[in-house]
Amino acid sequence: MARMKFLCDAERCIECNGCVTACKNEHEVPWGVNRRRVVTLGDGEPGEKSISVACMHCTDAPCQAVCPVDCFYTTDDGIVLHDKNLCIGCGYCFYACPFGAPQYPQQSSFGARGKMDKCTFCAGGPEDDLSDAEYERYGRNRIAEGALPLCAEMCATKALIAGDGDEVADIYRERVLQRGGRPQTWGWETAYQEG
C-alpha cells in the first residue's frame, strides 16, 4: 500500500510559485485561500533558501487529533482529508497544525468552501470520486484519475516531488548521490546541528 508524501528539495526550489498557481488552477481555489505556498528563508541574503509548503498529510495528524467534530480521515494511501459537511470552521486544527496548512475563507455565503480548506493531495473528499459535488467542495480528484498532485507534476525544477513515500525517497536519494554530497533538504542542518 502506498503512503503518499511530498518532498521539497531546497537545492532546487527557485520560489517560482508554479506549485501555488497550479493548485489555484486545478481546484479553482478562491483569492485569499492558499493551500500551498512557498516560504523563503533569509530572503535576499546569502544562503537564501525556499521551500514549498502545504498540508504534509501526517501519519499521526495533530489536526485529526484535536478536531472537536472528528471531520478528518486518512485514506488508504495515507492522505489526510476532511469532510466539509462536518467541519464547523472552529480553527482548532489551525492551532494544532505545525505547517499552517488549514485555511479559512471569509465568505461563508459561498457554501462548502467557507469551511476549513486545505491541500487534499489532489484526492478530493468524501463525496463520490470525480463527482461534480466533490469538485465543487474540494476541487479535482487526480488520485482517482490515476495522476499525482498537480503542484508537483508541474514544478518548474522538479524540486517538489509527490507520490508514494518510498518512490519519492528513491528519486531524492539518486539526486543526492549525483550531487555527491549529503542531503540538503531544508531542516537537515538544524537536525544535525551543522553550520
Added chain:
Amino acid sequence: MKLTKKQNDQGAKAPRGLLGASVNRRSFLKSSGITGGGAALAFAGGPSMLTKAHATTAGPKAGVETKVIRSVCTHCSVGCGVMAEVQDGVWTGQEPDFKSPINLGAHCAKGASVREHGHGERRLKYPMKLVGGKWTKVSWDTAIGEIGDQMLKIREESSPDSVYWLGSAKFNNEQAYLFRKFAALWGTNNVDHQARICHSTTVAGVANTWGYGAMTNSYNDMQNSKAMFFIGSNAAEAHPVAMQHILKAKESGSKLIVCDPRFTRTAAHADQFIQMRPGTDVPLIWGMMWHIFENGWEDKEFINQRVYGMDEIRTEVAKWDPAETERVTGIPEAGVKQAAQTLAENRPGTVVWCMGGTQHTIGNNNTRSYCILQLALGNMGVSGGGTNIFRGHDNVQGATDMCVLSHSLPGYFGLSGGAWKHWSSVWDLDVDWVTARFDPEAYETIKDKPVPTMNRPGMPVSRWIDGVLEDPDNIAQKDNIRAMVLWGHAPNSQTRGPEMKKAMEKLDLLVVIDPYPTHSAVLPDRQEGMYLLPACTQFETSGSVTASNRSLQWRDKVIEPLFESLPDHTIMSKFAKKFGIHDELFKNIEVNGEEPLIEDITREFNKGMWTIGYTGQSPERIKEHMANRHTFDTTTLQAVGGPLDGEYYGLPWPCWGTADMKHPGTPNLYDTSKAVAEGGLNFRARFGVERDGVNLLAEGSYSVGAEIEDGYPEFTADILKQMGWWDELTAEEKVLAEGKNWKTDRSGGIQRVAIKHGCAPFGNAKARAVVWTFPDPVPIHREPLYTARYDLVADYPTYEDRKSHYRLPTRYGSIQATDYSGDYPLIHTSGRLVEYEGGGDESRSNPWLAELQQDMFVEINPADANDVGIQDEQQVWLEGPEGGKIKVKAMVTSRVARGVVFTPFHFGGHYQGEDLLDKYPEGAAPYVRGESDNTTMTYGYDSVTQMQESKCSLCKITAA
C-alpha cells in the same frame, strides 16, 4: 453584500505561524494586500465571487467528453508545452506536458496558470471608442471604417510615415510575418516591436560578431556545460523552467557564476555571486580577460583559426588591470580572478545574458564583450558552450526573425533595393507597385546620395514618442507621427512615462489592439480620437512559435476567441480590405471568410527566409515534430529512432533548403564537429573576405565533411560554377538560381548543392572581435548618461549628440554634461518578477497570479533607507532626474547594494500617485494596478540600435 479585504490576511498569518517573525518578499506583500485586492473587490464584486462562478461553469464536468489540445505557453521564450483539456468548447483543465523535451511537464507560476485565459474575466470584450472621455461600445465594422478613414486622410496629408504600426512579440510567426508585409504594403518602415527594447543590442552585437544574432545553443544543451556565467540574467524569475536544465548541470558539477547588481533568486543558487555596479559590464568582462591573457588561459588555436581582431582587444584589455577594474565596477581583484579562473578551468562553459546587459546606451558594446570572452576561451561552436541569450517573450525570437523591425524586411534582409526585390518576388508583386506605396522623397543623404524613405530605417519603438513630439524640421520624414497603433504592446515597458503621456495626448489618433485595455487605455487624458480593439490570445488561434533556442513549435487552437475578440491576422485582413491592399497582401494566401489560412502564411515565408533557414520548417514538418515530441532526447534534442530519427526538436533554424531536403535543423550554431547536413556549421562569412590585408576567412577550420578544407566565401551562382558544381542543379533550379546567391535563390538549389559538398551556404569565416562599422569598433566602457560616478565621466565619457539616427536627433553628451548625482544619489535599476510578464496587463488580470504580488514596490538597502529615514513597508516617493515620480511601497532589503534601488517594471494603472481605475472600460481593469517604474526612467539610447537605457538611471527617495 459588503466585501472586505480580510481574506488576504490568511496568506500572511500562516507562514508566520510556521516560521515565527520571518519576513520574506511574499509575506511582506501579502500582508500589504489592502490596496491591491481591496480595490479589485470594490470594483467588481471580488475575485471570490468570480471564482465561485468558475467553479460552477469552468471546472471539469463528470461524464462529459474531454478533448486534449496541445499548445505552448505564451509567456516566456523557453517554449513550455501546454496540454489543455477542453469540454464543450470550455477550457476545463490543464495537464503537464511530460512529453515535451523542453519543459518535461514543468511550469512556473505563469505557465501553470494559463488556463485562466479561458476565463478572461478582465479582458477587453468589445471594440470601444472614446466619446467625450467615456468608453463606448462600437461594432468592428464601425471601428475599422472610422479608423481607416482617418488613417487614409493622414496618409494623404502627411505621407504613410505618419502612421506608426507598433507590432508584437506576442504574434505567432505567421502573424508577425504578415504584419511586416502589411506595413510594407501600407508604405512605411515605421513598424517595430518589443525586440527593440529587449535584445536589439544582442542581435546587432552578436550577428556582427559571427553571423547570426540568436541564442547559439539551447536551454537543454546547458546540461553539458562545465561552467555557466550569468550576467544581467535572473533566470529563476524570468525563465524559471530553464532552471531545470541549469540546476541539473550544477548537480553534475557545473560551476554557476552570477553577476548582477542584485542578489537575485538565481544568485541564491550560484557558486559565486558578483555584485557589480549597474552599467559596468565591459569593465568587468575586460577585467576578467585581463587575468585570462595574463595567465595564458586563452585558446590560442581557436583564436588563430576562427577569430579576427583579438590583438586589438588585447590592447584595450591591458587597460583594465585589477585596480582599474575595481575602481569602476566595485569588484575586488580576487572575485574577478576567481570568475576568470573558474571559466578557464571548466570548459566548455556558457555565457548567459538578458536585459541587464542589453538595455544600456552601450548595450551593443556589452553584448560584444560577452561574445569576445567566449571566443577567447574557445567556447563557441561546442555543446555546453556558446552564448545562451535568453529571449524574453514567447515569440520574440520569431517576431525578430520575421523582422517586425523598422530597419529590415523578414529574415534580416535589410531595406536595400535588392531586399525589396527579393521579397516582392516572394510576394508575387511588382516591386514598382510596392515602391509606389511609399513616400518617394528622400530626407537623408548617405554618402552624398539622397535615399528615399523606403530604403531608410523607420523610427524605433523606443523613440516613437519623439516621432510625435519632435519639431518636424528635425526628423527625417515628411511629418510627425500622427496616428499610433499599439498592437500588442505595453507602453509601461518603455521609459520616459511623462513624455509618453504627452505624446499620446498630441496624436490625432491612438489605436490599441490587444486582449486587454493596457496602460495605454488609461494613461492619456483624451476626450476622443482613441479606439480599443479586442485581439484574442494565442490560445484562441493556431500557428508556429519560435523558442529562444530557435526551435519552432506549433500551437493548436484551444478555444474559440472569447467575447468579440478576433485573431490578429483576421484584424490585419479587415484593415487590408479597408485600405484596398487585400488582394496584394493575400495574393497567394487563402482567406476563409475574413480569416487568412495560417498554414499558407507559413508556406509563404518558407519561400523567402533563406538567410536564416526558415525554409525547411513546413507546417507539416512542425506538426509532425509536435506529434512525436516524446521521441526526442531531452539533452541533445535529437530524435532517437521513430519517424523523425536524427532530426532536432522543432527544426531549430537554420533548417536549410526546402522542406523536401529534410535538413534536421541546427541545434548548436557554428559547431564544426558535425556536418552541415547534420546540423553542423562554422562562423558566417558576412563581413568580406579580407580587411587591411588580413584574411577574414577561417584558417584550417571547417565543419566535418566539408570538401573545401579551409575558409571560403558565401555561395553564389558564380562560385558554384567556379567549383564545377553548377550542373548538379536541376534544370528548374538553374532558372531560379542564375545570377543569385544562397540568400536570394528561391529554388534552394544553391544551398542544397553547397550542403551536399559539406559546405555552409553562408561561407566559412572568422568571427570578428572588432566591428569596424560600429561607433566603438572595440567595445569600450562609457559611463551612463545619468551616472552616480560622475568622477569617472572624464575618463569614460559617452558619445557626442547625433543629428539623425533612425530618423531622429539623439542626445548623449548634452545630457551627461550635467552632474545629477548630487540631487539624485541612488542608482535606479529595474527587472522582472516571476508572477508577471512585460507590462503585466495580462498577468495582473489573472487572479491566480495577481494575488501573489499585490503591490508595486522598491527594493532599497537598509543603509539607504535609514539615511533618508524610511522604514519597511512605508509608502515613498521615488523621483527621477527628468521629473517623473512614483508613489510606491519601500521594501528594505540587502538584496540590493548600498546606493542601488530596484523596481519591477510590470505595474501600470497608476500615474504619479493616482489610481487610474475610473479610466478603464467597465469590468476590464486588472486586479492589481500600481505605478509604472518607467514613469521615472530616463532618456538614453544605444548607439547602434536605439535600445532604451532602463537598467541604470538615477533617483531620490523620500517618505510619502
